Amino acid sequence: MNYSNAKLRKPIDRVELKKRVGLVSGTSLIVGTMIGSGIFISPKGLTEGSGSVGLSLVNWLLCGGISLLGALTYAELGTLITESGGEWAYLKEAFGHIPSYLYAWMSILLLRPASAAIIALTCAEYVMVPLFDDGCVFLTAVNVYSVKAATNIQVIFTGAKLLAMAIIIIGGIVKMIQGHTDILATGFDGTESSPGKIAIGLYNGMWAYDGWNNLNFVTEEIINPSVNLPRAIIIGLPLVTVLYLLVNISYFTVLSVPQLLASPAVAVTWGEKVIPDVAWIIPVFVALSTFGAANGSMFSAGRLTFVAAREGHLMELLSMVHVKKYTPLPSLIFSAVLSVLYILPGDIGSLIDFFNFAIWMFYGATAASCIVLRFSPVYKNVERPYKVPLIVPFVVLVASIFLVVAPIIDDPRMEFLYVTLFIFGGLIFYVPFVHYKWYPKCIDHVTIFFQLLFNSSSPKSEPNL
Template sequence: MEPQHDRLKIKREIGLIGGISIVSGTMIGSGIFMSPQFILSYVGSPGASLLIWALSGLVAMLAALCYIELGTVFSESGGELIYVLRTYGSFPAFFSSLFWIVLSKPFGVAAMAISISKYAVAPFYLGCDPPELLIKSVAAGAILLVTIVNCLNVRLALRIQVVFLLAKVLALAVIVIGGMVAVAQDSRTIVDNLSIENSFVGTGTSLSTFGMAFYQGLWSYAGWYNLNMVTEELKRPEVNLPKAITIGVSLVTFLYLLVNVSYLSVMTPKELISSNAVAVTWGNKVLGSWGWIMSVAASLSAFGSLNGSLFSGGRLSFATARVGLFPEIFSMVNVRRLTPTPSLIFTTFISLIVLLSGDFETIVNYSSFLGWFFHAMTVSGVIYLRIKKPELPRPYKVFILLPVLVIIAAIYLVLAPILDNPQIEYFYVALALFSGIILYIPFIHYKVCPGLLTRLTVFLQLFLEVAPAEKNM
C-alpha cells in the first residue's frame, strides 16, 4: 500500500451547470421516448397515464430531497453505497452496491443503448420492425463509444453531457411547441383524449398494472440520484448538490408532462400504444417529411443519458472498492487521465452481457422493483440518523415526513406487482442478487485474498496504468 502522499486525487471538475446537466441530462433520455406507450397500455387511459407521469416526478423529487440531506452529511462519492455503509454497516452496503453495480446500472445502460439503436434505425424500417441483431449491434457500438470517451477525459465527458442536455431540451421544446400548433389547427384529438368525460375512460384497477406503469414512469426519471455518486468531483457540494438536483428534477418533470400532452394532442391512445417509436410517430404526424428529425433527436437524447449513466456508474464500483467491498483494482484511476478506467470497463462489460439477453420493457420491469427496495433502505437512513446521530452537521435538512412518504411509495412499488401478479422472474432477480452472500462471507467478512487475485491486480494495474486514489473531503 502506497504512502498517502503518493496517492492520486480525482479533481473537482463539476460546477453547478455540470451538476444540472448530469441530473437532468441523465434523466432526459430513453424514457420519455420509450415509456409513454407502455404506461398508457398498463393504465388504459390518457388521464391515468398523465397522473402516473406527475406522481412519478413527485416521488423522484421527494426521494431526491432525502438524498440531498445524506449527500451533504456524507460528502464522499458513491451515493447509496456510502449512505448505507455509514448508517447500517458493510453487510447491507455490500448488497446495495452489488445491486447497483451488477444489475441496475448495467441494466440501465443496456436499456438506454437499445433505445438509441431503435430510434437510430427507425427511419430505415418504416412500417416494420428492424432486425434484432442490428438493434443490438448498434446498441453495443454506442456503449463502447461512450466508454472510450469516459476513459479518455472527464472534462470531455462533461462537455458532451452539457451539449447533449441542450440538444435534449431543444428536442422536447420542439415537441411541446409542435403540439401547441397542432392543437391550434385541430383540437379534436386532444379533446377526445383529455376531456373530463373521456380522459379516464378505460382506466384499469389492477395493483400490478399500476405498479408496472410506475416502474416505467420512474425509469424515465431515473438519474435523480446520479450526482450523489460523484460528490467528490463536485465543486462546493454543500451548495451545488441541492441546487443542481432540485433544478434538474423540476425541469424534467415540467417538460415530461408537456411532452406527454403534446403526444396526446395528435395521437389516439391506440396509435400511441401501437407505436414502436412514439417520437417518430409524432414527428411523422406533425412534421411530415421532416419527421426523421425526431428520430435523430431521440437518439441524441438517449446518447446523452447513456453518457451520464456510465459516468456515474463507473464511479460506483470505484467507491465500493475503495471502502473494501470490491476488488482493489476497481479503486484505482489512470495515472495520466485521472479517470476510473477499471470501473468503467467493468460496467461496460456487464452492460454488454445484459444487452445480449434482454429487451427494453423486460430490463426495466425486472430491475426496478429491487431498486426501490434499496432506495427505501437508503432513505430510511435519514430517519435513523436523525434519531441516533443528531449531532451530525446537516447543511441541508428535509421535513421528516418526506422520507416516510418515500418509504411508503417504495413499499408499494416493491410489493404490489409481486403480490397482485407473481412471476418467477422476480424471484430469479432477487436470488441472483442475494447469492452474493457466497462472495461476502469469504472475501469481505474473513478477508480471504487468493494469491491469484493479487497477481491479477498487479497485472491489470500495470496494463491499464492505474494507481490508488485519495479521497476528496
C-alpha cells in the same frame, strides 16, 4: 539522489478524483441522465398501466413528485455524507457494511449494466443502430480520458435533448391551437383499477425519471457539494417533470390510447403525424438523447464501482485511478463490458420491470437510512447543510414499498423471486472475500498486470517518481 534536482521538481498530485463538477455540469448530469430513453419508450408502459389519458398524465406528475422527494432526501444525505457512491455510502453509514455490499453487488453486476442496455436498445429500436456497442466504447474512452470532457459532453447533449423536447412540445401546442383536443377530452375514460397494473405502469414512469440520484455518486468530485448538490436537484427535477408532462400532452394531441400502445416508437409515430416532411429529425434527436443518457450513466456507474472497491467490497484493481488523467479507468472499463453483455437479450420491457423492482428496494432502504441517521448517536447532532422535513423520506419509503409489493400481489412472477435470491446470494461471496478478506494469491498477479496495463494506482498511495 541529486537533492538540487529534487528541489526543482514540481509537486506531485495525489492519485485521487478531483473536484471538477460545478452547478451547470451537475445539473446537466441529472437532467441529461434522466432525459434519455425513458420519455420515448415509457409512455407506452405507463399508459397501459393507467388505461386512460387522464390517469396517464396524473401518473407522470406523481412519478415526478416521488422522484423530487427522493432527490431531496438524497440531497440531505449527500451533504451530510460527502462520500461518492450514492446509496452505497448512505446504507453503509446507517445499516453497516452488509446492506451496502448487497447494494453494490446488485447495482454493479445487474442494475447499472441493465440500465445502459435499456438505453442502447432504445437507440436501436428508434434508429436501428446495431453497433451501438461502439457508442459504449467511445463513451468509456471519453470518461477515461477526462472528467472535464465527460461533463462537457453531458452539457452539450443535454442541450440537444432539450431542443428535441421543445420541438415536440411546440408541435403539440400548434395542434391544440388547430383544435386537436378530442383525445385529451376523453379524460379518465377507461381508467385502470388494478393497483398492481398501475404499479407496473408507474415502473415505466419511474424509469423515465431514473437518474435523479446520479449526482450523489460523484459527491467527492462536486465543487462545494453542500450548495451545488441541492441546487442542481432543485433546478433539475421540476424542469424534467414539466417537460415530461408537456411532451405527453403533445403525444395525446394526435395519438389515442390504442394508437399509442400500438406504436413501435411513440415519438417517431408522433413525428410522422405532426411534421411528416421532417419526421427524420425525431430519430436523430432520440439518438442524441440516448447517447447523452448513456454518458451520464457510465459516469456514475464507474464511480460506484470505484468507491465499493476502495472499501474492499470488490477487487482492489477496481479502486485504482489513472495516474495522469485522475479517472477511475479500471472501474469504467469493467462497467462498460457488463453493459455490452446486457444488450444481448434485447427485451426492453422485461429489463425495465426487472430494473425497477430491484432498484426500488434499495431506494426505500436509502430513504429509511435518512430517517435512521436523524436519530443515530453518531449523526444526530451533526450539522446538516441541507435538511428536509422528516415526512419527505417517509413518503419515499412508503412509495417504494408500494412499488415493490403491489406487482407481486397482482401478478406474482418467478423473476421477482430470482431477483431477490440474487440480491441475498451476494452473501455467499461477502463472507469469504470481504468479511474474512480471503482471496487466491493469483489475484495479486492479475492486479499487477492490469495496473501496469491501465497505468493506474491506488488512491491510498502516491504515484511512482
